[in-house]
Amino acid sequence: MENPTPQAAADAGTAPPMTPEPAVVSNPGPPVSTPELERALFAAAVTDDADSVRAAVRRGAAIEARDDGGRTPLVAATKANAAAAAAALIAAGADVNAKDDMQDSAFLYAGAEGLDEILAGTLGHGADVRSINRFGGTALIPAAEHGLVETVRTLIRAGVPVNHVNHPGWTALLEAVVYGDGSARYVDVVGQLLDAGADPTIRDSQGRTVLQHARGLGQHDIVALLVARDGT
Template identity: 80%
Template sequence: MRAALLLTAAALTAAGCGTGTATEKPRVPISSDVVASAPAPVSTPELERALFDAARANDAAGVRAAVERGAALEARDGDGRTPLVAAVKAKAGAAAAALIDAGADVNAQDDMQDSAFLYAGAEGLDEILLATLSHGADVRSTNRFGGTALIPASEHGHTSTVRILLRAGVPVDHVNHPGWTALLEAVVYGDGSTRYVDTVTQLLDAGADPTIHDARGLTALQNARNRGQHDIVALLAAAGGD
């Protein structure tokens, strides 16, 4: 009897029972240890309409909310405009800044070949222009007339904009499809007033060639003489415009 009890105790000890240490069970991962990634938000026509509405209304908070909910930054409206182009054409600076900060493409062009960069340059929207330049604007891009942003900026006498574009490296002697350079347009479409004198001075200082002829074979100096722009005539003559 005693021998049988000893044998039973020995068997229990070997199996990890009784006074021995119990064998640990293998650990099974629990579902709370696994973090599932949240699905990316999906853009919908309703979200895109909300984004366009906020962009045109200069509602920066509305822009950010629509983007966070998944509205596509590069959605297009009936005119081929992205929300950013729509904001810039509405002169909605705060909304444009919010879109640019969110990663909107500053070089995307609409059906009229206007981009945020090109339109801001043409219209003298300097704050937006600077934002596009700091986010990869293509300074050599061209509009539907085959012109750079510098050409319409010079045509309109946007002196501060001309300064920004020249510093950014926009080609000063680019010729557009109608045959105009920035210098020629500043003379042909300008009125010889102080802001156009400033514009012509900046262009010449940046190395603009005053001897380039327009499509009719006239130089900037000849055009200035024909228009009685005496101060600009003096500048061009001094720069070798003849």
């Protein structure tokens, strides 16, 4: 027997068959960040707890949240030399160029302080090698100042400009001499910079060349290196 129409069913005193209501599917959407989650993420970042970093991110913690100093979790991890946490944040998509209130990014700070593991992570994820710090300098300038041989090598290979002049009027080559002690590691740094095209004729804000500085500071090995490279 065919199914009765609603009117026929009503005439016969029977109810028409019921059409089931469509199921309501709950879609809660992505997790939402909260101050508590962000505090947990920052705490994990600075204590180098990579597992807790990943857990906080999965729960929805904002990866670009800012603390009172304008630091992101990645900048906070970098300044704590928390390499595992920094790697977890970078893998989760943290911006390696985001700067804090002091104009430090993870890339700039890692380069300046010789945090080579973190530096490599930033370079592998879009670091802006031409970015500058609050002194108007590239990452290479403080790396040279600190005599960080391997960091200087990494930054040169990454394409950081070697002849950039910062706000005080220094290049990486000038800072390696003026703030260095003429020891073997500074000789290495100076040699790397010269090999990469550093111009020894660029003068500081007072009109002095790097060779004049090296002579005045008694850095004999660097003087010999500069003279051999026509540093006049």
